[in-house]
Amino acid sequence: MSRGVLATEKRGVRELGAEEKVGWDAVPQGVVLNSFDNILKENVSHVKPEDRDYSDFNSYTATVASWRVIKPVYNRDICIDCQNCWVWCPDTSIISRDKQMLGIDYDHCKGCGVCVEVCPTNPKSLLMFGEAQELEDALAMWPEKKKKAK
Template identity: 40%
Template sequence: MSNLLTWKEVPKGAFLEKPGNAADYETGDWRSIKPVWIAENCIQCFRCWVYCPDAAIMTKDKKMIGIDYKHCKGCGICANECPAKPKALEMINESDSGDN
């Protein structure tokens, strides 16, 4: 066990040079699926906003207004957490979106 590296000795793989700079980088262009927001089904519970790891849920005046596809990586957590029946977020194949 003594030959294990300590946390100080582990090589750095990636790091943020300054906190809060993730918005400076558009990371949404490599996803294969994406969420589509169905506004009429939305109950404005903000679960999608809370759980989105990329802060890609756009809001204005305390309401969801859409998805920031420049930062959405297509993980599907928002659609999975949506409690609305029918769901307000639906995952579709990027190639089926017509945005290509």
């Protein structure tokens, strides 16, 4: 069983497409990519992501951060842990453990802004800022609660 051409190299977090390009004729036929380095004894859905042994082939180890021009910033003080952002995040980038929203995975977030749109709090506990904005500055300029228009 082939494990692909990059199997021997251990890499950390990489940019997708940044590694050495391999021509189609160098790719072995019928490639099997293993998501984990060791065959799991347990069902994956019973193992928390931080306890998993992700292999280099898992896109969890890659990043798409360079796609982003705007980024969501999370304000813990206003959040009510409704998990709307978690269920509708298309990039598995909302980190949520034990019914609590912990933050945003900036390696996988593409900055689509869906989480901001579905946030129900007033003011929103997630807002989009420019990619270069410092997190502290963004939190300092958070808007005040909007009064309902009568």
